[in-house]
Amino acid sequence: MRQASKKQGINLRPGNVISGKWHHRKYVIKKQLGSGAIGSVYLCEHNGKYAALKISDKSSSITMEVNVLKTFQKVQGNRLGPSLLDVDDWVDFQGNRWSFYVMEYLKGSSLADFLQRHGDEWLGILMLQILDDLESLHQTGWVFGDLKSDNLIVTHPPARLRWIDVGGTTQIGRSIKEYTEFFDRGYWQMGSRKAEPSYDLFALAMVMIQYYYPNRFERGNSPERTLMNKVKQIPQLQKYQPTLRKALTGQYSSSEQMKNELATILMGPTTKQTQYRRPTKTTTAKPKTQYQARNDDGQGHPILESVGICIVVLFFYFCYLFLL
Amino acid sequence: MKKGTLKQILLITDGCSNKGEDPSAVAALAAQQGITVNVIGVLEDEQTEDPTGLQEVEEIAMSGGGVSQIVYKQALSQTVQTVTKQAMTQTLQGVVNQELKQILGPKQDLEELPPEQRGEVMEVVEDLGETSDLEVLVLVDTSASMHNKLPTVQESLIDLSVSMNARIGRNRFSIFSFPGKRKDIDKIFDWSPKLDSISSVFPKLTSGGITPTGPALKAAMYQFGKKSLKRSFLRKDETSIEETGD
Numbered sequence: 156m157r158q159a160s161k162k163q164g165i166n167l168r169p170g171n172v173i174s175g176k177w178h179h180r181k182y183v184i185k186k187q188l189g190s191g192a193i194g195s196v197y198l199c200e201h202n203g204k205y206a207a208l209k210i211s212d213k214s215s216s217i218t219m220e221v222n223v224l225k226t227f228q229k230v231q232g233n234r235l236g237p238s239l240l241d242v243d244d245w246v247d248f249q250g251n252r253w254s255f256y257v258m259e260y261l262k263g264s265s266l267a268d269f270l271q272r273h274g275d276e277w278l279g280i281l282m283l284q285i286l287d288d289l290e291s292l293h294q295t296g297w298v299f300g301d302l303k304s305d306n307l308i309v310t311h312p313p314a315r316l317r318w319i320d321v322g323g324t325t326q327i328g329r330s331i332k333e334y335t336e337f338f339d340r341g342y343w344q345m346g347s348r349k350a351e352p353s354y355d356l357f358a359l360a361m362v363m364i365q366y367y368y369p370n371r372f373e374r375g376n377s378p379e380r381t382l383m384n385k386v387k388q389i390p391q392l393q394k395y396q397p398t399l400r401k402a403l404t405g406q407y408s409s410s411e412q413m414k415n416e417l418a419t420i421l422m423g424p425t426t427k428q429t430q431y432r433r434p435t436k437t438t439t440a441k442p443k444t445q446y447q448a449r450n451d452d453g454q455g456h457p458i459l460e461s462v463g464i465c466i467v468v469l470f471f472y473f474c475y476l477f478l479l
Numbered sequence: 480m481k482k483g484t485l486k487q488i489l490l491i492t493d494g495c496s497n498k499g500e501d502p503s504a505v506a507a508l509a510a511q512q513g514i515t516v517n518v519i520g521v522l523e524d525e526q527t528e529d530p531t532g533l534q535e536v537e538e539i540a541m542s543g544g545g546v547s548q549i550v551y552k553q554a555l556s557q558t559v560q561t562v563t564k565q566a567m568t569q570t571l572q573g574v575v576n577q578e579l580k581q582i583l584g585p586k587q588d589l590e591e592l593p594p595e596q597r598g599e600v601m602e603v604v605e606d607l608g609e610t611s612d613l614e615v616l617v618l619v620d621t622s623a624s625m626h627n628k629l630p631t632v633q634e635s636l637i638d639l640s641v642s643m644n645a646r647i648g649r650n651r652f653s654i655f656s657f658p659g660k661r662k663d664i665d666k667i668f669d670w671s672p673k674l675d676s677i678s679s680v681f682p683k684l685t686s687g688g689i690t691p692t693g694p695a696l697k698a699a700m701y702q703f704g705k706k707s708l709k710r711s712f713l714r715k716d717e718t719s720i721e722e723t724g725d
Contacts, residue, residue, distance in 0.1 A: 330642065330643070
């Protein structure tokens with residue numbers, strides 16, 4: 156976003172040193188971890204320890220994110236986000252001022268990578284974990300806001316789903332600060348952009364759906380019907396259907412309700428789809444092709460299958476008749 | 480601090496002005512009058528990121544104290560609302576900075592404060608952004624080349640209304656198009672707290688090849704001064720608060 160300022164986006168190289176203007180700590184840049192609308196995140200080293208450093212020319216946005224992280228730190232246990240280590244400004248050689256903050260570095264893999272390597276049955280379990288965290292977050296008066304697959308990371312072992320970007324975190328009752336269309340219920344015309352627990356639960360349902368649609372999909376003329384159809388088309392989502400439906404239509408007013416119902420499904424009797432099946436070791440395959448493969452092997456051809464069974468039964472029946 | 484009303488013009492265009500006064504000068508005048516001018520330049524699908532015709536976009540927003548962004552039409556919805564919100568924060572931050580200077584001396588502004596105190600000030604700015612009233616006049620270029628983009632523009636304006644109405648503060652929106660049939664701008668949609676009933680306003684509009692951005696901006700400025708608007712804002716309009724709540 157081009158604000159009325161002239162600075163270009165930042166481009167730091169490995170080996171660059173960022174030194175704070177106020178607290179005088181030095182950070183050596185190792186590599187870039189990501190970049191978004193507000194600034195870039197780098198892996199850095201300070202006193203022999205790795206940390207993540209987010210830097211931007213938008214001092215106000217950085218400050219707002221720091222405010223959120225600080226609120227989390229006051230919450231018991233501080234597991235609601237990466238812990239905040241430092242906040243400072245850096246003046247580069249040309250005299251440009253950048254604002255940055257340093258947080259705990261969470262090493263892990265993306266949700267999609269993890270599920271491909273360890274199997275779909277982890278999806279429900281990881282969702283239970285995040286619902287636990289959302290519950291505590293909502294209890295402290297905040298809503299995550301920009302909940303999407305890109306903002307989630309699985310640390311392992313033990314496998315734990317955690318969120319990494321608090322830029323959209325908003326106080327309950329206000330308007331959502333930051334969102335991504337595909338995960339936003341306003342975009343799907345299925346609710347407002349007011350920060351309330353059900354906003355996050357909608358987004359979480361979309362995270363589950365998006366795993367099976369890595370390329371996402373258009374909302375079409377009747378967004379709600381499109382969504383429900385897309386859910387129906389994925390056999391692996393079958394067992395979650397009632398929960399997903401409720402989350403998408405805003406019928407859960409708290410994470411706890413969704414968590415309990417999801418837990419009931421996961422504890423329930425093992426159906427054909429939930430049976431443990433070691434996933435094939437094709438970790439190098441791209442998500443796109445993965446999806447097609449997943450769709451095919453799960454669905455099969457029910458009609459062919461039943462016709463086959465009939466033929467076999469008839470064959471034995473005739474054998475029986477002839478032998479008599 | 481007294482909660483005022485933030486006034487913004489959101490100009491949506493796809494080309495360079497070619498008639499009348501310099502739009503940047505008009506935008507500077509608007510800024511002087513307390514109206515922020517934001518500009519969104521819409522690209523054709525096959526256009527490259529920085530076409531010459533759209534350089535003006537940044538200049539207008541800069542002199543209008545606002546935010547500018549050049550986008551493909553697919554990204555319009557999200558852009559319209561981020562631009563509006565960013566401009567609000569920017570304006571409010573300007574106001575707060577002014578206050579800080581009065582208290583702490585001319586050299587002191589937000590960026591000069593240590594991070595700890597900056598956090599507290601930003602909380603105030605955020606509160607103001609959430610609770611202050613907002614008036615947005617959307618000024619849409621309806622010259623021939625914009626024609627196929629208008630359905631997307633319309634969609635993104637409805638989306639803007641969804642975003643803004645999730646705030647605690649009150650909103651007023653109006654839509655004008657330029658060039659007008661006889662005047663510089665034509666009113667398409669009168670001041671209203673919501674933009675959900677605009678489904679049929681755009682299709683009938685098309686005009687020739689002139690783009691009088693400057694005169695249009697000037698005419699738009701006057702729409703904020705209208706008495707009717709002030710009156711409707713002063714009225715304790717309980718129903719409009721109810722409406723914004725959903």
